[in-house]
Amino acid sequence: MHSIRWYYSTWFIVSLFAFWFLIIPLLIGLILVKKQKEIINSFYAEWKINKSAEFEDYKEQLIKEFNDKRDDLLSKEEKLLDSINHFKFEQENERKLFYFEREKERESIKEEYRKQKNKLQEEITFEKRRIITLGLLYQLKIVTLQKEIKAKEEQNSFLDKKIKRKHKQLKRLKRFYEQIKQKVLVLNDEILYQSFGLYDLRYDLETSEEYKEMLYKVRQTQKDAVKYDQATDYSVTWRLDDNLRKGEAMNRRNIKMTIRSFNNECDAIIHKVKFNNVEVAEKKIRTAREQLNKLNEYNSIVITDYYLDLKLEELYLVYEYALKVQEEKEEQKRLKELLREERKAQEELNQRLKIIQKDEQHFLNALRNYQRQLENVKEGYRYNLEKEIAKLQGQLRELQEEKEQLDYRLHHAKAGYVYIISNIGSFGENIFKIGMTRRLEPLDRVKELGDASVPFTFDIHAMIFSKDAPQLERSLHNAFQDKRVNKVNNRKEFFNVKLEEIKQVVYKNHNDVVEFIKVAEAREYRETCMIEKDEKAGSLMSSQ
Structure with a gap:
């Protein structure tokens, strides 16, 4: 049996069906299933023909072997008969002289003949039984293969039915996909990071406290809008059980539910706003408003543009407030680092100044000591003392210059x-x-x-x-x-x-x-x- 190409294999077709929502892989999968079925049927037919031919060849081979052995036995029998006739002829010629001996020899030959004949008969019987057994086995294999072929055919019919069900399911999914396609706003992060642009500040306030104050005012304005019925437009002619008061109560509950749903949606979106999804967040807020307006179409309740603008204003204020807080943290971090660096520098300068002052005092003490010795020293030692005094004066000058530099840097x-x-x-x-x-x-x-x-x-x-x-x-x-x-x-x-x-x-x-x-x-x-x-x-x- 020939091997099936890899693209007709079941795993490949199943992997195509896994991408049914792309339509093209599904169509290719259906074509491959049909083609696979044709190839499998042709393979089974070819296999059946080959196995039948193989069985016939093996049967002919067994018959041929049986005929060859039978001919061999017949030839042996002819030879034995010839030998018997020969012995009979000799017996006739020498019967008188060797009657008893020839008789015994003839009996032994007959006995050998019987043994050989029985042995050959047993071999022939065994071969007949073996041929019959092999025939039965091959018939059993043929029946098994026929059952397998029938099972495969039933499986293929089951697959056909399953493919038809999948076609119907695909049509339903297509319709469902077209319905939700307009509502999807989830973007791939990769595309989002490639597409976002630089954000232009809308308010550009000086401090985070100003943003906080403005954010408080915007939220207070939202509360006032809800309080004074500026958040929604609605009909005032609703009746429930032909009762205007009940209709108004029901309408107020619907308005309250609508505003609460919109506020929850906006709070969730604003809470997740980041540098790379501000525009998407605005689209989500607008979409949430459109969906709520559509759901309340028969209730005649509409979220106003004024309330939507307040929510968008809150969105951008929250985002810019977070940016300003981060900016202030960075600035505070920079100032702390500068202060830390300045403090280290001041400590080093003060420490070095103390060392210089201490060394300067030591040199002055040594210089005064040498000068006192110079007044009473003899002429032979004066030169060495003057040399040491000059060396100390040079070191004092170097210390004085370094001290002046440190004083300058300190001040x-x-x-x-x-x-x-x-x-x-x-x-x-x-x-x-x-x-x-x-x-x-x-x-x-x-x-x-x-x-x-x-x-x-x-x-x-x-x-x-x-x-x-x-x-x-x-x-x-x-x-x-x-x-x-x-x-x-x-x-x-x-x-x-x-x-x-x-x-x-x-x-x-x-x-x-x-x-x-x-x-x-x-x-x-x-x-x-x-x-x-x-x-x-x-x-x-x-x-x-």
């Missing part, structure tokens, strides 16, 4: 360092972080940025001391505003820019000579790349 909060750093292993080429620190040791701030949150440490390209570091940082940020990596959160101070462009802006806004390191060392990253290269080469050699 001028804008003095600090602007750093330009990169991290090739983490962010790639031409991505630079431009930030500011007032720390006494600006390298400590760079080390903090290269902690466990990034896989590799930062490399310094420039460390610029400025009397007005915030202004220099701001000028650099403004110059590369369009090249920010994160264009939403300005706290992320990463820019996709070349180092030469940064140098030009620095030289333009900073008069001092600044040294730039063009090529980042990126030691850990480059060593990691070499290790990966060696591992790939080793795996390639082992595979070969």
Whole structure:
């Protein structure tokens, strides 16, 4: 029997039926089922013919074997008869001389003949029985196959009936699909994220408290609209049991139910509003209103445009309020970080100033001691003392200069360092972080940025001391505003820019000579790349 092609297999046809709602797979499945049935019927017919022919061939083979054995036995019998005749002839010739011996030999030959004949007869009987048994077995197999074919035919008829039922079910589902198609507003997240645009603020208030206050007013206006019958338009001529008062009571209950349903729908939608579904949320609110108006068509109750606008106003106020709260949290986080950095800088400056004052006092004490010794020292030791005094005076001058710088930085909060750093292993080429620190040791701030949150440490390209570091940082940020990596959160101070462009802006806004390191060392990253290269080469050699 030939094998059925894969697209006629049952699993493939069932998988097509699983996508019945796409119609085309269903039609293809029906065609394949019909074709499968034809192929199976042809296969069964061919198999039946082949098995019948095979049985006939086997029967002819058995008959041929039986005839061959019979001929062989007949030839043996002829030979035995010839030998008997020969012995008879010899017996006649030598009967007188060897009568007794020949008689015995003849009897033995007859006995052997009987044995051989009986043995052959038994073999023939056994072969006849075996042929009959095989015939019965093949007849039983044929009956079984006929039953299987009949069962398959019944199964195919059952499948035909099932396909007809599926056709009817498909028609019903098509009608149901056409009915609900207009009501579906659920969008695929993938399409939604690709299609949403930038949101333009409708109110753009200064603080979250203003949004909160305005949101309270809008909700209060909604309550007033419900209270003064501005939320719905309705008919006042309803009668129940020919009673106008009962009709009015029933109408008020229907209005209350309608407003409550609309409010619940809107609350659920507004509660889930996010940056990527504001427009969809508005469509859902409008659709909810249309559906409720349609359901209350015979009750003559309609949710007004005024009340709908109030709900939409609440939707956008809630969304913008959440944005403003997040923005204020980000700003507070930024201010806290600045205060923390400022506090660290002040602590370092004060600590260093105390050390300088302590060292200055030690040097002054030592200088006064040397000067007293200089008054009474002999001429031979004066030179060494004067040399030590000059050395202490030089150290005091250096301490005084550092003290003046620290005093200046303590009393001028804008003095600090602007750093330009990169991290090739983490962010790639031409991505630079431009930030500011007032720390006494600006390298400590760079080390903090290269902690466990990034896989590799930062490399310094420039460390610029400025009397007005915030202004220099701001000028650099403004110059590369369009090249920010994160264009939403300005706290992320990463820019996709070349180092030469940064140098030009620095030289333009900073008069001092600044040294730039063009090529980042990126030691850990480059060593990691070499290790990966060696591992790939080793795996390639082992595979070969």
